[in-house]
Amino acid sequence: GENVEQHPSTLSVQEGDSAVIKCTYSDSASNYFPWYKQELGKGPQLIIDIRSNVGEKKDQRIAVTLNKTAKHFSLHITETQPEDSAVYFCAASFTMDTGRRALTFGSGTRLQVQP
Amino acid sequence: DSGVTQTPKHLITATGQRVTLRCSPRSGDLSVYWYQQSLDQGLQFLIQYYNGEERAKGNILERFSAQQFPDLHSELNLSSLELGDSALYFCASSVTSGTSGGAYEQYFGPGTRLTVT
Numbered sequence: 001g002e003n004v005e006q007h008p009s010t011l012s013v014q015e016g017d018s019a020v021i022k023c024t025y026s027d028s029a030s031n032y033f034p035w036y037k038q039e040l041g042k043g044p045q046l047i048i049d050i051r052s053n054v055g056e057k058k059d060q061r062i063a064v065t066l067n068k069t070a071k072h073f074s075l076h077i078t079e080t081q082p083e084d085s086a087v088y089f090c091a092a093s094f095t096m097d098t099g100r101r102a103l104t105f106g107s108g109t110r111l112q113v114q115p
Numbered sequence: 116d117s118g119v120t121q122t123p124k125h126l127i128t129a130t131g132q133r134v135t136l137r138c139s140p141r142s143g144d145l146s147v148y149w150y151q152q153s154l155d156q157g158l159q160f161l162i163q164y165y166n167g168e169e170r171a172k173g174n175i176l177e178r179f180s181a182q183q184f185p186d187l188h189s190e191l192n193l194s195s196l197e198l199g200d201s202a203l204y205f206c207a208s209s210v211t212s213g214t215s216g217g218a219y220e221q222y223f224g225p226g227t228r229l230t231v232t
Binding site for chain 1: 117119157158159160163170171172173205219220221222223224225226
């Protein structure tokens, strides 16, 4: 099955700095890569996603880049704010033995933005 | 608020017992997914239903089962509970089934925290 590795596991930045979280995936057929933000006591919230036919997508302070050749994708948060503090998960779609598709998630990155 | 609702929010039960978790998808979404989140395993895909039919199966134990009803709400049944089943259980929903290979945004509910004592 698909394997998604996520780094770093924890990240501490000063308010206003940028934060970068990186993920690698194993299934070359993966074509959908969402990022989720999970705050304490809440469910994961979809914040941005990218499809395999584009290399970069941006939404205000958040951007995601995809390198299909190297099979890695990254989340970039600029001008970080204390409310960005949360656990971030990357995910990649993969095709199971049955031919059905599912998402597999990275292990998460705990981002702390110091005011 | 994602529009996905889950009940109950918390559940405490004893080993060997059976529980049912409930999920209502976002209005218009036909697919429901169940995930287990534990400290050491991260987010693990359990099972997917699309318009009442089982569509994909992940790492779901035989003691666990699910179904999706005609009104599209879904229930996850966990039986013969063990201490290791203590975890957060999330439901997510999406418009499509994802089988076409295309992208399918999944929106998560707030989760049910299950504690087995």
